[in-house]
Amino acid sequence: MTDYDAIVVGAGNAGLTAAATLQRAGARTLLVERHNVPGGCATSFRRGRYEFEVALHQLSGIGHEGQPFSLRGLFDELDVNLDFVEEHDLYRIKVPGVLDVTLPADWAGAVDALEEAFPGNKDRVAKFFDLVRTLTFWQITAMRAKSADGIDPMLFRYALRPTRDVLDEYFDDEGIKTALSVYWTYMGQPPSALPFQDMALMLFAYLEFKPWHVRGGSQAMSTAILDSFLRAGGEVRFNTAVTNILTHNGAVTGVRLDDGSDIGAYHVVSNASLPTTYGMLPDVPAAVRDDLSTRRLGxxxxxxxxxxxxxxxxxxxxxxxxxxxxxxxxxxxxxxxxxxxxxxxxxxxxxxxxxxxxxxxxxxxxxxxxxxxxxxxxxxxxxxxxxxxxxxxxxxxxxxxxxxxxxxxxxxxxxxxxxxxxxxxxxxxGGAIYGYDQDATEGWLFRDSERETGVPGLHLAGSWAGAGGFQPTLQAGVRVARRLLRTGVRERQTQGAGR
Ligand SMILES: Cc1cc2nc3c(=O)[nH]c(=O)nc-3n(C[C@H](O)[C@H](O)[C@H](O)COP(=O)(O)OP(=O)(O)OC[C@H]3O[C@@H](n4cnc5c(N)ncnc54)[C@H](O)[C@@H]3O)c2cc1C
Structure with a gap:
């Protein structure tokens, strides 16, 4: 009998949702966080009479109650109650002396606003938005499909093209291209390097399901997920860092904490960065070492x-x-x-x-x-x-x-x-906030570190193993935990970890 079924390293978004999902499914779970509050990026802090939100600019994935998007269901399943605050505009973009446009958070309103700022482009914007919707539909369908059969070839034509190319195909006016693509900063890659499928998904998520804030900031969200975990009987240690991931015959057996104590577990789910996580192992599989040595910090x-x-x-x-x-x-x-x-x-x-x-x-x-x-x-x-x-x-x-x-x-x-x-x-x-660079070569599509960790019993959840950002990481924790639960949480893993 080990001390725990699973130890989750790090209480960022993915660590929190992984821990809550595991514990609520009956897995005895310990959550270990080096900081003194839950959330990782998703926190706040006080200065004088102000409390400051650390990271959340716009939350995707919520949607209205009548038209919910994936995070509403995720929070419901974890019994996490939050008060969401809707933003009615996507954004205002200003390039002094060049353009100043506010895009409402709805398809028709955005078409009108762009037509007013850049007359004569209404049809082009409407066609571009059609492309965004259709591509996103096929992207989501493809992610769930077992094969490429039946997937519209338009996905293969547009998904990996640089956003810049697609904007050039649809528009002549440089101003409208700038106004439509400024969300590139949320991915950290400029339009020349950002795969169009990522830009399309982002525009779709915010236009169709709106941008949101959380009342009480992202700290309220992190604390509420932690509460869900604790209510289910989970245990947490703050101000405690994991220094080593312990193995026997190459498979995970537990962790060592910074006070020198060892704790046993069948599984370790790491929300820490990949370099940190693999650096805590006595041996790194050659394939993982080769992969990590070619990656670019984001x-x-x-x-x-x-x-x-x-x-x-x-x-x-x-x-x-x-x-x-x-x-x-x-x-x-x-x-x-x-x-x-x-x-x-x-x-x-x-x-x-x-x-x-x-x-x-x-x-x-x-x-x-x-x-x-x-x-x-x-x-x-x-x-x-x-x-x-x-x-x-x-x-x-x-x-x-x-x-x-x-x-x-x-x-x-x-x-x-x-x-x-x-x-x-x-x-x-590097203080990277989205993990590795999120271009076509580094992004989640071709570098899926989450599915194959190379170490039995080790699971990776968070921005370094998949996509960065709030919605992707909150979902990643649940996804990784469910995958782990399917493998049998009380079985010592000897092969095929992370599948
Ligand atoms: C300033 C800022 C603005 C942002 N704006 C947005 C935005 O508007 N929209 C959006 O979607 N995304 C935004 N992001 C990005 C988003 O916040 C992150 O991608 C996401 O929160 C990362 O979640 P994560 O699950 O990967 O964990 P992280 O938040 O990276 O947390 C990892 C946790 O692991 C802990 N940890 C690490 N090593 C150890 C160890 N050895 N032992 C114990 N604990 C350990 C850390 O202390 C940390 O708490 C922003 C980020 C920042 C910083």
Whole structure:
């Protein structure tokens, strides 16, 4: 008899849903988290009279009660009750002097808004949206199908084409291409590298099922999933890191914690990064080592969490989500993410246009985020770090002044997170927030580390083993747990782990 049937390493989205699914199915589960709160990225923290959302800009996967999307069912199954706050616009995108468009979160409204901003494109946008819907339908069908028989060939024509190519096929106007593709930042890959199926899925998810926030922020969601796990009898240890994954004859037998104690289990589900997870094993299978040695760390983020002493209306915020880019060309915005040159694109989340409940009355909670690769920050000397961080933060404010003139004057509290902050709190190399780069060669489609871990009894759940982002990781935890439950949770795994 082992101590536990399963030990889950890490209480990020996927770790939490995996642990709750396992425990609620009767598997004796221990959840181990190095931080002092659940959530990984999905947390909040307090400064002064403000509470700051760490990561959630727009949640996909919810849908309305009459037209629910997958996460509503997932939360219902885990008996997790949350109050969702709907955003009525997808976003406002502003390129100073070039374009300023707000896209409502519905298909017809978005067509009209784009026609108003770029007259003469109505039919093209309608056809493009048809493509988005049809491709997404076939993409989902293909994911569930056992073979390619019966799948519309349009999927094979469009799925892996760069988003840029498809936009070029449908539109001449550069402005409309920029306005329609700014969600590329949510995947961390520019339109020239982002497979169109990923862009289509994202547009479909937000246009058809709307973007959402959670009242109480993503921390409320993480805490509620943890509660579901605890109510079912699960055990959790915070402020505790797993340092080793123990094996016997190559199969998992448990973990070692940072206090030196060993705990036995038939299965280990890791929500930690792949380099961390495999680095904790005494031996890494050659195939996994070869795979990992060719992978590229994904992008991290630079975030300013701000408490502003003014209402959203006084500040001029009309939408919860805005993108301000200095270039209409996303490739230049992306190139700046590899350098410390001034930020060229910022995602602005104003959490009180549709209030999530954090900001005191009369005040506004805003986050400014630009993507940044971690390696440039890790090369800074400790002496240069603080100076660089605050100088770089000024460049985000410079960009956002184009959206909210005078925003600096309203700042009451501010906290700045760099890729090194992400690395410190998450334990992920490079502070990567979506795992590996999410282009066609690195993305979930061809690098499915989740299904085949190479180590019996080891299971991987989260952004490093599949797709990054809230919806994918919440779903990954449930999927991996169910797969594990199907293999027989109290059987020592000797082969075929992760199948
Ligand atoms: C600033 C920011 C903004 C974002 N915006 C969005 C957005 O708007 N929409 C969206 O969909 N996605 C967004 N994301 C991405 C999304 O939050 C992540 O992709 C997702 O939350 C990752 O979930 P995960 O399950 O992979 O776990 P993670 O959140 O990566 O958590 C992993 C957990 O494992 C723990 N851990 C690691 N090693 C160990 C160990 N050895 N022992 C014990 N515990 C360990 C860590 O402490 C952490 O809690 C954002 C992320 C950030 C940081």
């Amino acid at each position: 992008v991290s983020g630079f975030v300013m969490h701000m408490g502003l002493d003014a209402t959203p209306a006084e500040l001029g915020f009309t939408t919860s989500t805005s993108f301000v880019n200095l270039d209409a060309d996303p490739e230049r915005t992306y190139a700046a993410m590899h350098t410390l040159s001034p930020a060229r694109g910022v995602c602005v989340s104003s959490y009180d246009v549709a209030p999530i409940g954090f900001a005191p009355s009369g005040a506004t909670h805003v986050s400014l985020m630009t993507l940044q690769y971690g390696d440039i920050w890790s090369k800074l000397s400790p002496r240069d770090y603080a100076r660089t961080k605050f100088a770089y933060a000024e460049t985000l404010l410079d960009v956002v002044e184009h959206l909210t003139p005078g925003i600096r004057d309203a700042i009451e509290e501010v906290d700045v997170a760099t890729p090194l902050t992400m690395a410190r709190y998450l334990g992920h190399p």
